[in-house]
Amino acid sequence: MAVEPDDVKFVSALDDAAKKKAKEELNELNDKDRALAVQTLRQWALQQKWLKTPTDFGFLLRFMRARKFSQLGARQTLENYWKQKTKSPAWFRNVDPHDKTIVEILKTGFYIIPKARDKQGRRIVIEQLAKLDMTKVKKTWGLDNVFKAICLCCEYLTKDETVQVHGLCVLLDDTDVSMSHIMSMMGQENGKKIMEYYQEPNDLTRP
Template sequence: MASEEDDIKFVSKLDEESKKKAKRELNELNDTDRILAVQSFRQWILQQKWLKTPTDFSFLLKFLRARKFSQLEARKTLENYWTCKTKTPDWFRNVDPSEPAIQEILKTGFYIIPKQLDKYGRRVVIEKLARLDLNDVKKKWGVANLYRVIALVCDWAMRDENVQVNGLVVFVDNTDITMNHMLTLFGQENGKRLMQFWQNSMPARVKGLHLYNEPIFYDAMYALISPLMKQKLKDRMFLHGNSLTKVYDEIGMSALPDEYLPDGYEGPRVGTQESIVDEMIEDMMSPEFREYIKDLSCEKYRVDLKERKEDDTPTESFRKLNVE
């Protein structure tokens, strides 16, 4: 088995209920099993000359968790992850949270993830495209920087063990959205690339997609997006109209910004959208995370598309590592 020094040093920060869920739903049976699974995954990686990736324990573990410890599926997702980043360098290379354009786009609050968990222990991705001034997107920042921010936020969130085990739920607020917003994000090849990253490359378990305040042009919007969606995601998509009551039933209130809470609410709060953005930026600007994301987005990690051969695709999973 291919081992590294930090393999036995890993200590899970999950609460007891999440540990039980990891065992029950993800096949993460025990510490020994987890170590052996990561080492088997790493051993396969080191045999692939076409694949350059970090091999530290925490990085590999999130891919295994995302695919319920199937070695085969974890390999596919890891390959997709680096293929996507190799083919679209303007979205993924040389990312630094301190860049002015990234800071300004983050501060719009169009794409935020509060740290607090929803009623099912999941992190909530809150997307509101109408917060974006399209003149700024097209003339000041460039559309590619929009995707760089989305990828940055996703890589940031996926380091959280709660996300790895309990998953993500997406809340899309369509208030004041225009068709131009949709065409900017999902038009031409950009939408296809974004959905490929979200559905095939990102080591995440997306447990629900909740749409609020759908616009009058929803049918046209859905026609644009639906061909890019897998059936599993379609099955987990819910339309709530202009009723936040339904959103509260599905997600709860504790993980939603103040702007979405009813008058008189006295329960736990995550704060305003602005305060959530400030908290995200503060966390991303920590020396530890900046070093992590700058390393992750450097050119040494990639898929060598010329060396990659179709017959290198793994044909079976050796997930079962049951060690008493």
Template structure:
């Protein structure tokens, strides 16, 4: 596994209710498993010469939580994000999530986060 000094410095900001949700719904079992999952994802990224992605603990944790701690799902999400960001950079410039059009689109249910 690829460990960094930052890994041991991560402190969860979740309250007890959110920790229960993370455990029960997102498969974030405990601190040790969370750390190992992040390290495995980081190692996978580092083994791909073509993939340039941040590997900070909190950044990778977002992808793992978004995919219920599925390594395959998190890897696909990272690949998709960077592929789209590279191929269509104009979609990622000056994006304001508070913009009414973006808020409407997000609330419409048309956005799919596979």
């Protein structure tokens, strides 16, 4: 079994309600079974010569939770996770949350993640495309950097154990959204990439 020294150091940060939900809805039975499932997935990942991936406990655990501890489902999701990054390298390479362009884009407030959660314990994401000045996007920031900012937020969220268990609630505010926003953000090429990124079995934030 592929065991790493840090495996025994993992301590779930979930509260009792989240642990109960993980057990009932995600088949996460106990610490021993969880560790065995992660180690089994790690062993498989290490055998895939083409798959260059982190294998630390916390990283692999989110793939197990995303597919309700199905080994086959977790493997498919892990594969697709890296395939999507390969298909859209401009969205995922050299990502720096302190990058001036990324910070400016996020400061527009077009993609907001409040600290408060809904009644089901889900993190909330509010998307307001109208807050993006598409002229500035095209001439200064670049559309790829907008998607890079979105993917950065998604990556941050999926590291949160409560998101792994409870999922997300995404609110789309289309007030004042123009045809320029729609055509730029959901044009044929980008639209296809977005659908591939979010569609099952790629979506790690699915409750």
